[in-house]
Amino acid sequence: MDDSLLTLNRVTKIFQIGTFLSKVKIYAVRDVTLTIEKKPMVFTLVGESGSGKTTLANVLLRVVAPTEGSVSFLGRKIESYKKSEFIRLVQPVFQNPYETFNPLKKVELYFRSVINKLSIVNHNGHAAEKIIDQALSSVALTWEEVRGKYLHEFSGGQLQRLSIARALMVNPTLLVADEPVSMLDASLRVFVLNLFRKLKEEKQLYVVYITHDLATAYYISDRIAVMLRGSVVEMGPAEKVLLNPLHPYTALLKESVPNPYKKQGESRFEEREEQILEIEEYAGEGCKFALRCPHAKEICRREIPADVFLDDVLVKCWLYK
Amino acid sequence: MSKTSLDLQTTVHVEASNLKAYYLTEQQGVMKEVKAVEDVSFDIEGSKFLAIVGESGCGKTTLAKVLYGFVNSNLSIIGGRICYSFGDAQYEVSPTANTLKDAWWKKISYVPQGSLSALNPVRKLKDIFLDLANSHGVPFQEEKVKNHLKMVKLPPYILRMYPFELSGGMRQRVVIALATLLHPSVIIADEPTSALDVVTQRDILRLLKSIQVDAKSTFIFITHDISLVPDLADFMAIMYGGCIVEYGPTEAIFSRPLHPYTKFLLSTVPTIGDKTEKQPIPGSPVNLIDPPPGCRFHPRCPYGEKICAEQRPGLVENKANSWECRVACWLYR
Ligand SMILES: Nc1ncnc2c1ncn2[C@@H]1O[C@H](COP(=O)(O)OP(=O)(O)OP(=O)(O)O)[C@@H](O)[C@H]1O
């Protein structure tokens, strides 16, 4: 236990939502147990939209409190850290860069306040600007482009990079990056992913990388956890899970990745005549994939599959026993 | 819902010639021009799927607006023109004329970037469909709308719901249903899947393709993600810094990219099974307020010659290629 960076123990987060049908409970995160070992790595959470990735990240970041379960960081419960202590260790890159910065404040103020808080240098000085410029250049931006500007004067991709630069200025141990490259084109995407790789190797940075895109996940991940409507349904070394997915849902995610060099061919997943509402899947009693799975059996709809280990890969699916 | 141009089997012809469109923007008290669309020409005849691909900020959305005649005092057409011929009727957008507005929704429709988040949040979906039909003098027939929803694979009961009650993918289907409700023969869709996860994205792309094929319509699809284009588009245009730098059949461009920018673009796409380090394109994107002279890609191009910095290469046919490709690069002269 103590030689881990991060441990989640049976974490559950329930939301109550009102819909056109009635009030329902959603297990946005359901009974998730996982460990990130103490060896710098990129740990990736993948899953479709609405699978609970951001909710899980918010639990790690102490933005939301879990309904049940606990999270430890470097051997201590996360709640036991003082706020100032915690933010030096764990930094977020939030999914929506438009919500990261206040539209009424100049974006540069966020950078100045980091310098101020960490008392790196006097934040008014010329030295401060130099540090900011360095942080910006790591994400291919310059002080010239940022100085004096407000939120609406940046493109989505620029805001994403600003939010990464700000988080990295703190030199955190763990970066929790929620869809950090979704608004970037292929070239800038590679630029940022290479930066993560480099920081992992040179500065022993740990990254929790959240995405729905298995191609970028393959490019940088060491370990991967696949989320489906709140649960982790497959987890293991990224190479293994992505090259040879066990869970039918992981296979669907993999098949959906656009690959310009491969003909799409026939899919094993037939498109449904009508779309399924997300809450219908959340409400299912058994495996949350049963409504879409080509292998679904009677038991799949009734009971949640147990954890099965095949070597070092965890899978939750009735196909494996 | 009424008999449409589609049923008449008219051949659509879209012809853009030397389109030039600039924004006016204020920078530190001085008015400046953003040269977002520069000398764009292409030609589509009949039912085709064209993809326009390029990096963020290269002018794709601006081009889409111009193609739809969606210009205002802030964005103006400086030169060139775009003509649409729907067999029985002609429309054009140019510095002096904009008749395309009369054809909106019925003959040509536009799905703007981010439109799945722009559905009126306080109106039920039924009312949104009703508004569209009414504003075009078309009777609203609920049964027909329900059938139309079936085509985009939405259950009829969503008409009783509000947009926020639907997932992103379902909202995008609603947007597509609205855009196709009056059976236009040309549809311009700007990044219709970039806010969606990969699974939903693939479903939506299949849907768009099947609509194009079944309705024999013409699609202009805009994306920053080049990996979406195969299996989808018949033709593609690569845009860089406001200009089209390469144009041709999708297969040709993928099997033999000509322009140095296109080559870079293809080499940066990560795929499962390949962990080798990819190199981003060196240098930074064009500043469209003050674009470099000559070829706009020359400051980042490893093959640049003297002429590249001096004169902008036009988009010319490439004879060396058995495909009908066009490229704007001095290396191919
Ligand atoms: N504050 C909240 N109140 C109620 N429900 C919520 C809240 N936050 C999330 N949810 C619900 O929890 C589920 C998981 O959402 P979450 O945002 O964690 O998914 P995600 O995997 O991050 O999706 P995306 O890829 O779209 O960001 C969804 O059904 C969502 O509607």
Ligand SMILES: Nc1ncnc2c1ncn2[C@@H]1O[C@H](COP(=O)(O)OP(=O)(O)OP(=O)(O)O)[C@@H](O)[C@H]1O
């Ligand atoms: N209303 C506007 N006023 C002034 N400049 C604008 C305006 N809208 C866009 N621009 C500028 O015009 C250029 C082209 O923008 P456009 O939105 O067409 O890019 P894009 O290729 O669609 O990018 P993305 O992939 O990020 O959507 C950019 O430099 C942008 O900053």
Ligand code: SF4
């Ligand atoms: S448990 Fe059943 S429904 Fe779920 S993925 Fe496995 S086979 Fe499919």
Ligand SMILES: [Mg+2]
């Ligand atoms: Mg999320």
Ligand SMILES: [Mg+2]
């Ligand atoms: Mg755009």
